[in-house]
Amino acid sequence: MTTNQDDPIAIAHLHKEFRGHAAVDDISFTVPRGRVVGLLGPNGAGKTTTMRMLLGLAGITRGTATVLGRPYGELTSPARSVGAVLDAGGLHPGRTGRQHLLIAAAAVGAPRSKADELLDEVGLASGAHRKIGTWSLGMRQRLALATALLGDPRVLVLDEPANGLDPVGTRWLRDRLASFALAGDRCCCRPTSWRRWPRSPTTSS
Numbered sequence: 273m274t275t276n277q278d279d280p281i282a283i284a285h286l287h288k289e290f291r292g293h294a295a296v297d298d299i300s301f302t303v304p305r306g307r308v309v310g311l312l313g314p315n316g317a318g319k320t321t322t323m324r325m326l327l328g329l330a331g332i333t334r335g336t337a338t339v340l341g342r343p344y345g346e347l348t349s350p351a352r353s354v355g356a357v358l359d360a361g362g363l364h365p366g367r368t369g370r371q372h373l374l375i376a377a378a379a380v381g382a383p384r385s386k387a388d389e390l391l392d393e394v395g396l397a398s399g400a401h402r403k404i405g406t407w408s409l410g411m412r413q414r415l416a417l418a419t420a421l422l423g424d425p426r427v428l429v430l431d432e433p434a435n436g437l438d439p440v441g442t443r444w445l446r447d448r449l450a451s452f453a454l455a456g457d458r459c460c461c462r463p464t465s466w467r468r469w470p471r472s473p474t475t476s477s
């Protein structure tokens with residue numbers, strides 16, 4: 273597959289081995305501006321590992337993965353470049369949703385008002401003062417998405433963001449991602465498990 277290195281996400285001949293076993297084998301794709309692209313493949317096909325390499329969370333064995341033309345580690349303001357949801361289970365259970373978002377806002381230099389605005393937008397305003405440990409999976413997914421949006425990034429990378437969302441939440445997420453991609457020159461990449469599919473991940477938009 274040919275790739276365009278000018279696209280906001282560009283993956284070229286990416287390969288990852290864990291102790292001699294290939295988790296990702298020579299995958300290439302790009303995510304153009306204004307698009308929401310899904311990465312499809314069965315469990316264990318390497319979707320999450322691909323996203324982790326893109327975000328600098330896993331080393332690359334061979335190939336390249338760039339966001340806005342650079343490896344993630346070379347971005348000058350990563351939070352303003354790319355927002356990510358990789359594991360909504362990683363939130364601190366003893367903090368309230370609002371505490372979590374205020375801490376994250378301070379870390380990326382976003383105003384406190386942005387945290388409250390996003391809590392409202394993702395439908396968590398009424399539960400924001402409860403501890404995250406008491407929240408449902410869908411609520412945690414919404415909070416993770418709000419966290420990813422804090423820096424007003426140009427690119428979103430989301431790993432199975434609809435997990436745990438109710439039908440209304442799933443519809444809201446679809447519309448939100450479409451409007452995100454359409455606003456300016458932004459784009460979104462979201463892996464989705466799909467059983468009964470060849471082992472190598474493929475893309476669809």
Ligand SMILES: Nc1ncnc2c1ncn2[C@@H]1O[C@H](COP(=O)(O)OP(=O)(O)OP(=O)(O)O)[C@@H](O)[C@H]1O
Pocket residue numbers: 290294295313314315316317318319320321322464465466
């Ligand atoms: N840290 C690790 N050490 C060893 N093997 C790993 C590690 N992370 C992932 N793998 C292996 O790499 C392969 C790809 O895993 P990955 O989580 O990327 O798949 P996936 O497509 O996201 O799966 P799922 O749809 O179940 O989330 C799997 O065989 C997995 O066991």
